[in-house]
Amino acid sequence: MSRQVVRSSKFRHVFGQPAKADQCYEDVRVSQTTWDSGFCAVNPKFVALICEASGGGAFLVLPLGKTGRVDKNAPTVCGHTAPVLDIAWCPHNDNVIASGSEDCTVMVWEIPDGGLTLPLREPVITLEGHTKRVGIVTWHPTAQNVLLSAGCDNVILVWDVGTGVAVLTLGPDVHPDTIYSVDWSRDGALICTSCRDKRVRIIEPRKGTVVAEKDRPHEGTRPVRAVFVSDGKILTTGFSRMSERQVALWDTKHLEEPLSLQELDTSSGVLLPFFDPDTNIVYLCGKGDSSIRYFEITSEAPFLHYLSMFSSKESQRGMGYMPKRGLEVNKCEIARFYKLHERRCEPIAMTVPRKDVVSRLEEEMRKLQATVQELQKRLDRLEETIQAK
Numbered sequence: 001m002s003r004q005v006v007r008s009s010k011f012r013h014v015f016g017q018p019a020k021a022d023q024c025y026e027d028v029r030v031s032q033t034t035w036d037s038g039f040c041a042v043n044p045k046f047v048a049l050i051c052e053a054s055g056g057g058a059f060l061v062l063p064l065g066k067t068g069r070v071d072k073n074a075p076t077v078c079g080h081t082a083p084v085l086d087i088a089w090c091p092h093n094d095n096v097i098a099s100g101s102e103d104c105t106v107m108v109w110e111i112p113d114g115g116l117t118l119p120l121r122e123p124v125i126t127l128e129g130h131t132k133r134v135g136i137v138t139w140h141p142t143a144q145n146v147l148l149s150a151g152c153d154n155v156i157l158v159w160d161v162g163t164g165v166a167v168l169t170l171g172p173d174v175h176p177d178t179i180y181s182v183d184w185s186r187d188g189a190l191i192c193t194s195c196r197d198k199r200v201r202i203i204e205p206r207k208g209t210v211v212a213e214k215d216r217p218h219e220g221t222r223p224v225r226a227v228f229v230s231d232g233k234i235l236t237t238g239f240s241r242m243s244e245r246q247v248a249l250w251d252t253k254h255l256e257e258p259l260s261l262q263e264l265d266t267s268s269g270v271l272l273p274f275f276d277p278d279t280n281i282v283y284l285c286g287k288g289d290s291s292i293r294y295f296e297i298t299s300e301a302p303f304l305h306y307l308s309m310f311s312s313k314e315s316q317r318g319m320g321y322m323p324k325r326g327l328e329v330n331k332c333e334i335a336r337f338y339k340l341h342e343r344r345c346e347p348i349a350m351t352v353p354r355k356d357v358v359s360r361l362e363e364e365m366r367k368l369q370a371t372v373q374e375l376q377k378r379l380d381r382l383e384e385t386i387q388a389k
Contacts, residue, residue: 009305010352011281011296014334016310017349025049025345026069028060030317035085035135036180036223036270036287039318040345041097042338043089044326046111048097049318049338049345050084051076057084057101063115064326075116077109079123085135091323092144096124098161100134106149108161129157129166136179142188150179156193158205168205175201181225186277192234194224200236202252214255218246227273229297230280233259235304237271237284245271247284249297249304260304264293274321279334281307283350285319292337292348310348314341 031039031050040049042064050059057080062070082102090096098108107123130151140146145161154175158168177196184191190211193201201213218224218238226236229249236248244266248258264271269288276282284293291311295304320338327333328349335350 009296009307011279011307011334013353014281014294014307014350015353016292017351018312018339019347019349023067023347025062025067027072027343028070028345030340030342030345031083033083033085036272037086037135037318038272038320040320040338040340041087041089042320042322042326042336043094044323045094045113046089046097046115047320047338047345048077048087048089049320049340050087053078053083056081057099057103059084059087059099061097061111061116066115075119077111077116077120079107079109079121080105082133085133086137088137088139090139091141092139098137098139098147100137100149100151102133104128104130104133104151106130106134106137106147106159108147125161125164127157127159127161127164127166129159129169130155136182138182138184140188141184141186146188148182148184148191150182150193152178154179156182156191168208170203170205170208174203174208174210180223181227183227185228190228192226192228194226194236196223198224200224200226200234200250202234212252212255214250217248217250217258220244220246222268223270225271225273227275227282229275229282230277231299233297233303235273235275235282235297237273243268245286247271247273247295247304260302262304262306272319274319274335274337276324276335278324281335283321283335283337285316285337287317288315290315294350310350312339316340317342320345 029052048061058076058078080101084099084101086100095111100106106127108125110124132152134151136150138148147159150156154172156170157166160167175195180194182193191203198216200217202211217236219241220239222239224238229235232252234250245264249260269286271284271286274283280297293309294307316339318340322336332352333349337348339346
């Protein structure tokens with residue numbers, strides 16, 4: 001009799017736990033803009049989410065502990081003259097946030113401790129350099145005051161926020177079409193981009209040169225997202241020729257064939273990948289989905305291992321991801337997401353069960369398997385009796 005061997009992993013039993021109603025942020029008007037960003041940014045002090053605004057663009061910033069119903073007249077950050085498309089907290093200062101907008105500008109804001117008491121209209125600095133809407137803003141992971149922005153003019157600008165000067169420009173000669181995603185490597189030495197021309201590029205920003213590129217990582221025509229993961233690998237999400245959603249893992253030194261390629265389902269929402277370098281787990285959140293899938297990345301074949309899926313009834317309009325320093329590690333929390341509903345923001349904690357809980361589950365599983373074997377024996381004896389008669 002063949003026995004199925006289950007792969008050993010610390011994170012095989014990770015599960016998602018949605019927050020109780022009183023720990024959610026209620027009555028927030030999430031933006032209706034059709035743009036494939038998370039619409040939410042979180043850090044250990046604040047949660048920020050892009051909201052509907054008349055006569056311009058705005059986003060709401062709430063202290064993390066201020067849960068419950070949000071006043072409809074709550075002050076917002078409302079300096080943009082057109083809808084806000086992306087927001088990002090500075091990793092070096094929890095009070096500083098950057099925003100990119102359809103008004104072609106990037107603005108950097110300073111949020112006072114305790115949150116806003118009045119609408120914030122004056123940014124610390126306005127960065128003007130794009131000729132079309134700015135859809136991506138992301139801070140350098142290790143260098144202070146370095147901000148990257150990407151616009152629909154097919155240009156990537158790297159800014160020195162202290163002086164307001166663009167210190168690097170990657171023009172349309174690098175990306176001839178719309179840029180779908182940009183991600184810094186963990187040490188900030190490289191950036192990885194995906195573009196509408198169906199190419200994924202790895203770029204060394206200091207030299208402005210393309211180090212490696214992959215044509216058509218996914219055969220479909222829908223948007224591709226790409227992020228750096230561990231050990232010089234990149235992970236991409238996209239669509240097959242038959243419009244099935246896919247996730248693929250690539251070695252940046254050998255981009256000819258993927259290390260792993262898995263088909264997921266036939267939903268139409270773009271998958272937003274979030275990678276945790278401490279646990280080597282990547283979480284895939286689809287806009288319009290009601291689930292979060294998570295995979296573990298290892299250094300041995302087949303490299304990408306499906307762990308489990310958190311599912312709920314309501315679909316998500318966006319997703320925020322809490323940095324590690326904002327988690328409750330004494331409760332075995334390894335990640336936390338902030339799921340945007342139409343009128344609500346719901347925290348979801350990803351937790352590793354304690355060892356005694358896992359042992360109890362495994363003991364129950366062994367008992368269940370023994371019961372199944374006993375039933376199978378009884379069934380065999382019953383069949384023998386019937387045949388004998």
